[in-house]
Amino acid sequence: MGFNYTNGFHDAANAIATSVSTRALTPRVALGVAAVGNLVGSFFGAKVASTVGKGIIDPPTGTKGLGVVLAALVGAIVWNLITWYFGIPSSSSHALVGGLVGATFFAPHSQIFWKGIYEKVVVPMVVSPIVGLILGFIVMLAVMWLFRRGNPGILSRGFRHAQTLSATAMALGHGMQDAAKTMGIVVLALVTGGFHKGASIPVWVYFLTAGVMALGTYGGGWRIIRTLGRKVIDLDPPQGFAAEATASAVLYLAAWKGLPISTTHTITSSIMGVGSTKRVTAVRWNVAGNIVVAWVLTFPAAAAVAAVAYFVIRPLFN
Template sequence: MSAELLGTVIVITVAMGFNYTNGFHDAANAIATSVSTRALTPRVALGMAAVGNLLGSFLGSGVAQTVGKGIVALPENHASLGVVLAGLVGATIWNLITWAFGIPSSSSHALIGGLVGATIFAAGGVVKWMGIVEKVVLPMFLSPVVGFILGYLVMLGVMWIFRRGNPGKLNRGFRIAQTVSAFGMSVGHGMQDAAKIMGVVVLALTVGGFHEGNGIPVWVNFLTAAVLAAGTYAGGWRIIRTLGRRVIHLGPPQGFAAETTATSVLVAATSFGLPISTTHTITSAIMGVGATKRLSSVRWGVAGNIVMAWFLTFPAAGGMAMLCFFAIRPFFG
């Protein structure tokens, strides 16, 4: 086995490890509201998330190309595989730290921060700062604001339209409606987070000399979606408890409004190839929906911890990836 092939296999294996931890974080976000409102059982929600992620992975090619080619540029050689590996390891470490505390930080920004941190000192590596500002930093700040405002407005609309409805019947109806909104959220998650992982895998295949062009091999879609589902099943319930119960108590109408809002934002961003965070999007939508009750109904202390993790994720994952790069570099010289 050649050094390039071995290095590529190692990088893809670690990418799937990161993907598995992504299941702890972001795939859990996609089903958190439906499970917490008891609209879906965990087993049904998990199956829905798996199917939705697979479908969405085929629709997120624009996001995959942004992550694979719009963030960093690396020469096609064995050393570049070490850069990608260091970025993945740094992002994975940060994912595990935040998962241990039940904080829904952004796996997306951990991944991008890791790639940037590992590339800074890499020979021949170029960080595309303008692309990062336009396609990562600005959406990072705008998507939670849009999610909060849109969630607030959607929930107000739901409350006004059904203001004279019977609460019991409405809850039953919205539990059924959440089947649709939860599936939409899972598809949106696949369009974003599965696509980001696929972008990294294609980047590894490209710098290793095993792939050309902009297409994504079909096996990469299926492998990514399967590992995401496995990660969600294994450890996603910590994040579900944080989003579904600790930030604000959700009922079926609130869950439907939050999921519909988040899905709309994710689909819109994907259409422009913008890799936004599903974590930021669903969390801000939940806060916006909760604010329609009264501002005090949102547990702002928990929300503040989440926001702090958002700001720390990019530099923290980048710093860890930088340290990993110096440790890994001798093996990829």
């Protein structure tokens, strides 16, 4: 739940940064929308939870396995806090997967499913930002063409209202992805410790996970909100709507397929794609470059921290 809370305030920007930056929603209203969306969306993320819970690692059983899970979460939490402190919108999802791999790598009687990681994590990690970038560009071109004769003032007000819907859709997608990943970890811990059998998700896990993430989301993540909503590009309401609509569509498709993709990567690349329709130089590529570097570092950095944490806490779980 500690990781879950950091995920909520770390990734709140995914759902609300564009709405706040375009003044479509006030910050507190936007955070409320994001919190409720995360709560509802979690109930539609069972496939993603299953992938995380049983498709990435097979830890040892008993207390030793619980030590592996704890070390993995420590790795993810530390990386979330580091990137939050510097205002970098990195992926909590990939920090979690990296933590699982790092903690399991040195654990005896355990297994890492490298094929599953490649097919369900690495490939989607690469493909989803590309899809977001291209689709965001196309969607924004379509919006510009459809409303090319409209009154700018009226259109701006209309798209501000539309962003309420797109921000809600984005929050639902975040719940389907990120809340579901935490549910998968909870089930993994329950099964490893002998408290649960099978891959089914107990009802109380849905409410606990979604509730804590909602609290974390409402707590806010203003450093990352400023980066994503203002430093990458100055968005107007039509651009904000196009970016959120694009990202949420990609998230829904991935959740339907049970693929744990990064909401951060998806919305950030969608914003870049939308901004490129104005002109390529409208995107602050130096800021975007720093974000991409953080993306690349997330998996190995979280894995390294988790590996160190495992060696520290392993004596406590023998």
